[in-house]
Amino acid sequence: MKYNFDEIINRKDSHSIKWSNLEKTYGDKDILPMWIADMDFKVADEILEGFMERVNHGVFGYDYRPASYYEAVINWVKKRHGWDIKKEWILFTPGVVMGLNLAVVTLTKKREKIIIQPPIYPPFSGVISRNERAILTNPLRHNGEKYIMDYNDLEKKIDNDTKLMLLCSPHNPTGRVWAKDELEKLGEICLKNNIIIVSDEIHSDLIFKGHKHTTIASISEELAMNTITLMAPSKTFNIAGLFTSVAIIPNKEIRDKFVKTIEILGIDHNSTFGAVGLEAAYNHGETWLEEVLEYIEDNLDYTMEYVKNNIPKITIDRPEGTFLVWLNCTKLGLSQEELNELMIKTGKVLLNDGMTFGKEGEGFLRLNIGCSRSTLEEALKRIEKAVKSLKN
Template sequence: MNAFEQVISRKDTRSVKWGNMETVYGIEDASEILPMWIADMDFAAPQPIIDAMKARLDHGIFGYSYICETCKDAVRTWLSSRHGWETKNEWMLFHHGVVPAIATVVETFTKKGDNVLITTPVYPPFFNVPGHQDRNIIECELKEENGQYSIDFDAFEKCLQQDIKVFILCNPHNPGGVVWTEEELRKVLQLCKQYDVLVLSDEIHADLVLPGHKHIPLAKLATEEGGKVITCVAPTKTFNLAGVQAAIMITDDEELHASLQKSALAHGQMELNAFAASALMSAFTECDEWLDQLLEIITSNINYVIEELPTAVPGIKIHKPQATYLLWVDYRETGLSEEEIMDKLLNKGKLALEPGTKYGEAGRGFLRMNIATPRSIVEDGVERFIKAMQPAVV
């Protein structure tokens, strides 16, 4: 059996996706509910990564670890070969995840009451992390046409004029699945430079760009456009290692880098743990072929859902994403409210998707659906969605 077809039970593994739905959805019993919500995959990590972690485990000693230059070389080579971005080892700082890295950047370069800009709908930590640090969230709503998003640069510039300290960019975009164009990214850089705004570019989905599209690292363009950029990348989304916790912050600005280093020291932030370092090293040196196969599976699953679901359920539309394994399902023409469709999905279809307003008010009328799972589960999810939306029998 193809590894991507194997259904592996994740119950009783402390999986947030499979074991925490009662809390997330406020229901008493989620045992019959199929989770297609949080963004991790139901595929096993690549075998080379598993072998590398086993080898580290078999050594038997798990003392203090550090990120060696060979690990940094692996990151640098990966970014060069997959994205044409030439970096240097000394630009890198390691963290326990992209979300903690976002928290560090916001805390380091803003103070309470400062304005942080985001473009909505967008990944919830972009709201939550600065908000919990008592920063003001300024929202610039993306333009949407038939499920395709673009940046409203007139509105974006007006927002930048509100004394913005940091703009958090989702590149590629989650949940919209947009791969921003070079023209759009250059415009972002030009405007943020003009208003002296630091750009934090979350590029955790960079390796999940689908065939026919190409990810452009923002910092790669910044070498020509100028401006202040910190990029966050990680192997965790790409290789299903979220629970292993590893991310990299990259900037060629010496002052920004020094400030991030000082912040790490102030918080007693240690290096990555021994298993994370082993996983990272293997991911970036041994798993190209696995990733290429994964992208084929994701594309096939996306095509299946887009072909089946809108045909079977009147009022449902799905714009094909350019990146990620997440579908942004447009249900506005069904006439249902968010509360009504979530009730149908959870209680009638026994299916857990994410409500669009989790990504801001701009997400109302949409649902996020994770299709990074074996085809048999995807088919089950589509059947449950269809069942949920069938008219009640009188």
């Protein structure tokens, strides 16, 4: 291994949302933060070198996105996902959640229905309700082994007001990496009902062994023309703070509308360092990614074993990708409030509240394992201590 992911880097003084303000919010500075989805690892040397070179230049006026920026995206998407995309399909968005917002305001009118599949990353419902559109929930179903899509429920609920689907692929928080046939079936339903798909593929580079990410737009020409794909180097390379993402839109009519919204809002300009970071990451970050994936998968093995052996009342479906683990705590028999309080007050560990992912997340917590092994060990010990403090 070239990189040492065991290294602990103090993030408390770096304005990190994950690590700062714990004392202010929870009245306890010793809380271990295992929530929000960024990693505690230092980025690839090649990204740092890209930044340094630009810093040494010393002038930071307005930059445009050069051809090399688009080539970096095209080459990465081809190499990692086998999808051939064209330069003109690629639009800049300042963050993936902004991409979701842009799609919602561009492609739907107030009160029209937009499909989501809870439990789901909270901004999916937030972007719909804040823009005064209607949320149509098509909850994932658990088949005893894993979460699956419920196509019957979806077909039953779709009506003429249903215009858009926000797909999370891979899925946060469940860690499902949707198989090609699952996406084909979903795609068929959307095509049949004239529902445009917005596929948030921010986690698509973080896939564990034995699984393969399929970009839904790459399945067929019809799906390419019906899909907006949102991608970013942010989760992949731990550079979420750069807010540099892309929307890939092969359909010119949809793309032109999207561009118009970007112009209306005046958000076409990326930061200098966003572009530098994206290019450095996609062009030179692959070794780091391969290594970090191995480290995270080892962390996952450790978590699965530890929880099975020491906290058997918590159960986990092994995630197929992402660095997030969805802890099923329903057997503890606590309300969500009690569960959150148990972890904060007794465990002194901060996890994401399952209910923020929708009512389908009741009794769950989300654990971020994108951290050094020693941090993870400490977090699991704290969760164990909290659970064992319960009588019976």
